[in-house]
Amino acid sequence: MIFETERLLIRKLKLNDLEPFHQLESNPKVLKYATGEVKNLEENKIELLDLIARYDKHLNDFWIYAIERKQDRKFIGTLALVKDNIDDEIGYRFLEKYWGNGYGFEVCKATITYCKQKGIKKLVGYVVDENIASAKILKKLNFKVVNHFISDDIKLPESKYEIIL
Template identity: 65%
Template sequence: MIFETKRLLVRKLKITDLEGFYELESNPKVLQYATGEVKTFLECEEELENLIEKYDEFENTFWIYAVERKSDKEFIGTVALVKTNEEDEIGYRFIEKYWYNGYAKEVCGGLITYCKLVNLTKIIGYVVDENKASAKVLEYYNFKQVKKFISDDIGLPETKYELYL
């Protein structure tokens, strides 16, 4: 276990997460504000295997973890802690059927606590401006807007947020 919240457990990904991981990564609605590119089952299997292998890499800076519900051990999404341009970026995504349950807010709070425990001093998040729900989550935790731009990967207006811990 990496950390837990009241209803959620954040842990390393396992190959048995493949079905849920595919449901997450093959849904265009889930990815519309991320890469925008859905993946096939085989692409998901390969990506999941690569993410699992990264846990053992020396000086890994790309951590993607599983989010599961404590109540039924159901895989519901992923959370990310990635070093980008010397900054520590957080992110999360959830399988569509688990939206609107407060999981993003809950896991973000847990992630902030975890980042403090591992002695990070600042975390950042990028949110496509159309993604009002994710912006609300970051603003709830007092992330400050620091930059507006057009994203390189999906060509949409995006905002960079930061939070000093």
């Protein structure tokens, strides 16, 4: 386990996460504001194996963790912590059936605490402007908008948020 919240466990991905990971990464609604690209089962298996292998790589700068509900140990989404040589970025995705339960706010709030404990000084998040729910979460957690632009991959207006920890 990496850290936990009242209702959630954040842990490393494992191969038996493949089925729910595939559900997550093959749902166009989940990916609408992310990559926009759904993948087939084999592509998702390759990606999952790559993400798992990264845990042991020296100087890894791309951490994707599983988000699991404590009550039933169900995989419900992923949390990303990404270093791009300038900023430490937070990102998350949830299976559609778990939307609207406050999990996004809960995991983001706990990630801020976790990052403070790790000595991280600033977190950023990139949110497509149409994604009102994610923008509300970051604003509620005191992230501030620092830039507006058109995303390279999905060509939609996007905002960069940051919080100083």
